[in-house]
Amino acid sequence: MKAIAVHLDRCTGCKTCELYCATERGSNAKTLLQAVQETPLPQARVRVEGSSEVPIALQCRQCAQAPCVDSCLTGALRRDPESGTVVIHENDCIGCWTCTLFCPYGVIYPWPERKIALKCDRCLYMESPVCVDACPTNALELVDIEKYEEFTRRKRLETAAGLQENEHLAGKLLLDLVQTR
């Protein structure tokens, strides 16, 4: 199973992922210049949240024990057995948006115009997720869950190496942490 990982240090909050997700997954035309002319306006399945200092692109985490699947009244939310991805079957969705209330990350969105809920399915039927392809800084990366430990280990080592290079900063960070607590 694969998941979309976010490199927080690379995300600039440019929202390119949002634009191209909405275009590719939400529009009929599949091109940005045409998508903005459609009614209803296409909606993105990834949303950039956070402040200007710490922007973060958020999309469905495909939880191993997904509350949205359990809460769905009509069974529209189902796990794809092959990929393990939670997929919304739009024909079965009645737009009750119970799933949006249960989602611990708040990454399932109501789409009132189409009377359905909207969530990331990691572009299951495409070669790779459009947000990953579109991200200009490679802040979004498709990671194999089996290799997730290796991925996070690499991140920890990078952080440690960065702190080693800037010892004075490391001290300050620790101080900040102590003072905050």
Place this chain on the structure above:
Amino acid sequence: METIHLKTVDPVSQELLRFAAQRGIELPWERYEKLQPQDGFLRLGLSCPFGCMQGPCRIDPFGRGAGKGICGLGRDEMVAGTLLRLCLQGAMDAMGSAATLETVPEVQFSDTLGKMVSSVLAENGQADLNGSDILKGASMLGRSSSTCQELLVQSFRLSLLTLGFLEQENEQVSAGTKKCDVGYTIVDKYPVCIGFSGQPSVEFVQQLEVESRQGPGASVALVSLGEWISLKDRFMPIACTSGESELLMSSGAIHLLVAGPGTDPGLIDLCREMKIPVAVAADIAESSDVVQRARQMSSTVSQMSLFTDASQAGDVEVVMSNKDSARMFGEDSKVKIALIGGTDSPQMSLGQLPVELANGIQDQGFRVAGWGDTALWMIKNGLTSDEQKSEVLILEDRQGPLLAVKDLAEKDQLGRLQGICFTGLKNSGELAMALGLAYLGCPVSVAAPIPVQGSQLVKDTMAEMVQSNGGELNHYDHVPQAKEILEWFTTLSIKGAA
């Protein structure tokens, strides 16, 4: 390389692309692919162009995020402001080298263009144009206090000003034509080639011409890499289109680059990578050194003949001025005229649109004239040869369609103008020219998307303003196929008949 046909239709260029790929040379196509997708907000015109430091503000085109800038600027004004910024830059491009000017120059329209402009301005209740319109446009972009309508009016005024400056730039040209040799075969004829990019000073080029004929050693060719460099009585031979300049440079057939103002940085970087000397076209005293270095360079590289399949394009006559009216479109009022021109773009396969369009339009019985890279493609594909049933007319690059429009206006035959199509836009000057011609009442189609899709109001208002003057502005929300543009020409024909 499986997508090579999407990059260019020229078989020799395709061979050069393979050659560059084998050597790991990065060309504009690779850079273009890496840049995809390009900034969506800018493409839509929804990234605020006004000169404030609170932003950058951007409006969410899908309605979930920001609907206004921090100052409260709405999407329509933002898109209109983007257009104004482009037109302002376009007018300044046409004005000449702004860096050397002490004051904003006044525009002097010719009688023909002046009458057309005055009539349009009077019908729209606008004041006469002058150089201060540039300052007004710049000041409007300082603060976001103008309405969408005001911003669009100023955009169109600046686009008319662009036409005036372009015409003024060419006023020294005597009536008649200049010859130009085009095609890859030019570089194959000479053992030493000096390539020119940008617009080097005439004095520097003339000095180099003298130097290239003197001294011992192999004869030296001076060739342009896609630029129309006007010499005294002819154009410098053009080896390739502007879209192919890096491609030709990567072949090793050019032994020194003279980089005039306006040279793309990628071309200079490529020379550095390939260790090809670059001369900045400024110091005339160094011209002998330039020729000598080119000769030295040619002796150190082994020349591969990559151009054996290149077709011999030969000399063509380029129309320099509408003063030579007989050379233009003749007096037969039944023959409709289609103008096609513009610059190469990696968005579409080089050469495809110019050649398909020219052939398709000629099949419908229209007389075709071209300018810019599009004209070079027409020449390369033999559309200007005498053997053609209807020879394509080549217009001077900078004024391009303006020459034809003025000629037709002088003969009171503007009705013969079937349409003007810009196959690609390289800079804001070309966009401003397209808008200016449309505002003057010409049917204009722009094949490259322009950044106004973020506002329906701006699109509608632009169309209304152009239509009220009898013109038409057609542009696309995608990269169009030749078939779509041909349909546009045909639709115009039906409208005209009605």
